[in-house]
Amino acid sequence: MNLGTAIDGFLSAVEYEYGYSPQTVRAYRRDLLSFAAYLEASDPESGAETDVSGIGLDALRDWLWSRQEQGLAQSTLARNVATLKSFGKWLEQHRLVAGNPASRLRTPKAPRALPRVLSDDQVSRVLDRAESLARTGDPLAIRDRALLELLYATALRVSEVCGLDLAGLDRVQRTVRVIGKGAKERVVPFGAPAALALEHYLAAARPELLRAAADASGGAGPAHESAAAAVFLSASGARIQAHQIYRLVARALEQEPGSGPRGPHTLRHTAATHLLNGGADLRVVQEMLGHSSLASTQVYTHVSTDRLAQSYRQAHPRA
Template sequence: MSDLSEAWSSALADFEHHLDAERNLSAHSVRAYLTDLTRLAEHATKLGIEDPASLTLRSLRSHLAAQQTLGRARTTLARRATSTRVFTAWMSRTGRARTDVGAMLASPKAHRELPVALGHDDIRALLDATTAAVSHDGPQGSRDLAVLELLYATGIRVGELCGLDIDDLDRERRVVRVLGKGRKERAVPYGAPAGEAVEQWLRHGRPSLATEASGPALFLGARGGRLDQRMARRIVHERLAAVNGAPDVGPHGLRHTAATHLLEGGADLRSVQEILGHASLGTTQIYTHVSNERLRAAYRLAHPRA
């Protein structure tokens, strides 16, 4: 931001404080907003707009058009349009601009791929194979099983899993307290198989890996520190590689799988939204498309006049 005018730099710094201190967004989300808006500021500066209060709808559309010319994906364009609208609304609300010029800015429709979910046979084979390997793999095998069982049982994000402390588990009621996006806390239930896997890890696996640096972390790496997201992803990929024919998905694939299987089993959309920690029901609705696709596939295979 060093090449931007004082007006732009000041506005972006204040907006960053707003996102962090007032909206409690994660550091990752704040960085994404600032990256998008820095691109906007650079484009506006080239147009001679040295103050964000002088932005117009035409200049905003020019920015998105320039991004499209550079070959940016529709998902990126949609995100940058959203970042722009949030910024201009904040400018207007805080008196930094007379009107919200971004209110009429349309987003390019992002193409949404249906999430890849494991079938029931795949998830069963994954968990059975990992269970069978525990005696051979020792403490890390016990940890891997607990990680997989908990990811599938709860549908939590990998970052949420790695951030869990032992006290976040209510082991009697089988509920885990999760700190999600925007630092919002939610309680997610889990079943008996996940509960048993976690108990075995806590009793027989974790004590073998724990060190003074372990602190209260629920899951540990090989050296005793808190399990990081990179290692958690590696666990899922490596354990899935042992299952013949299973798609290669990461922790987010297990989240998709949990949501899909819940809906297929009769869970209502609102309940799945709360379990996953989605702010919008629209985000959860993509899983109904997955379930409907499987329903149509089954119909085509089974009905004589399909």
């Protein structure tokens, strides 16, 4: 089987058979198309027509070396290696190669940067500003307040918020049911402030936004059906998209000092750190975040320890 056909088969398998997230599938596609383009540049006569059985460890290493020479981050290279290993494993399972050619690749260790975390006061200011804007009665301001409250209350990923349906929202028990990475379902609780903001949005803003979707589609069709099921809607009345949430969170955080990203993940990092600072069990936080590995959650203990060390140095006379 040639490389191009094998890549198409692998991407179809991870998307439809294995149920990988759209983000993972996009990353796999980007990496493998880059690898195919590299082979084509190295051997224009073969390129994507290269038989996968002839791709050896040297070719994989050469591509990774070229990526490193471009100055790509260690985290990107680590993802490239993971892509090759998954692709190689799939090839081996389907007996397209005698053995996984990527099995001997070593994953570069990327230095783990501590995530940006807001202080309690900063979160309060962000949410207070959102509440003030919501009092104007503007449907988008009311929606934005509910979104910010829910992001901080639940530490959801942005993709999980985009995919949140009314059927997954339990307003009595104050929980949301979401589909996370690897199509894993989990239930996450939220508190009274988020519940109040959501009730205000669902009663006063969402019906107006949904009317915009009905007007645009004539009240029927897949677009309107998707909007009718979604909790959060865009200005046009469609299901809200990730880039729209990134933009509104960035606006909400732009007045708060501090380096680092200003997207929805900042609120996810902040919520997790504040939970641990408040005494929550690490395993509970792991379940709430939807992490498959406890190591992913432990980074927030480092954030807490780092802040403790800073406070110690500032306050202790013998520091």
